[in-house]
Amino acid sequence: MSFRKSLLLIGFILVVDQWSKIYIKTNFTYGEIVEVFSWFEINFIENPGAAWGAKLNDFLPISEGTAKLVLTVFRLFAIFGIGYWLFDIIRKKASSIYILSVSLIFAGALGNIIDSVFYGLIFDESTRTQVATLFADNPYGSMFHGKVVDMLHFPIIKDAVWPEWIPYFGGSTFSFFEPVFNIADTAISTGVGILIVFNKKAFGKDEGEKEDTDSFSEEHQSSLNE
Structure with missing residues (x-):
């Protein structure tokens, strides 16, 4: 896969991801749900922390603002690391x-x-009664303090009940799949999933490169025999 194709793929995902987030943010009130199918719905929420809504200040004695700043800076370093990883391979x-x-x-x-x-700089607050405005006069935050927009929800099983014989959980209700996520999360999960499932192919040589290498080896061996 060439550098150009990689850039095109990244650009396409970013456009779809940001379009979907901006559309939801400027057309949905916070917590608004639209059922598309019985097993899929658009559910607008925002995540101020890490995966699954976890926050650093839940574990460390720091303010929520500081925790958000630390998390964003960490993500920036991670982006540079992943970018170098991609360039290198x-x-x-x-x-x-x-x-x-x-x-x-x-x-x-x-x-x-x-x-x-950037979202803390360009949007005002989304509430259960107010749809956010893009490039608002009174944004809800500042640089590095934006919230990640999530909207994809697949409640394949709703309000099911654990059998009574199951320890601890017996009799309680549960739903599957609980997390709400976005296009960017889907891209990350898909990338990681491909690496796990196809790890042998992923970490092997490309067929084209392998053929070129084999061809070079045969030619080199032939010249030595002569």
């Missing part, structure tokens, strides 16, 4: 599956960091 002509996976991870990480860095 393209330069080394790694397998297309490997480059595809890292491209997806990079695009997803970059999509969410855009929210964290």
Whole structure:
């Protein structure tokens, strides 16, 4: 997979991700739910922290603002690290599956960091009675303090009940799948999933490069025999 194709993929994911977030943010009130199918709904929420809504200040004795700043700075360093990783494997002509996976991870990480860095500057607050405005006069935050917009929810099982015989959980209700996520999260999860499932192909050489190497070896061996 070439550098150009990788950039096109990253650009496409970023456009779809940011378009979906801006559309939801400027057309939905906070917590608004629209059922598309019985197993899929648009559910607008915002995540001020890390994965699953976790916050650093839940674990460390720091303010919520400081925790958000630390998390965003960490994400920025991670973006540079993933970007170098992607550049390096393209330069080394790694397998297309490997480059595809890292491209997806990079695009997803970059999509969410855009929210964290800029959304606090360009949107006002989303509430249960107010739809946010893009490029608002009174933004809800500052640079590095934006909230990540999530909207994709797949409640495949709703309000099911655990059997009574199951220890601790017996009799309580549960739903599957609870998390609400976005296009960027989907790209990251897909990239990681491909690396896990196709790890042998991912970390092997591309077929084209392998053929070139084999061809060079045969020619080199032939010249030695002569």
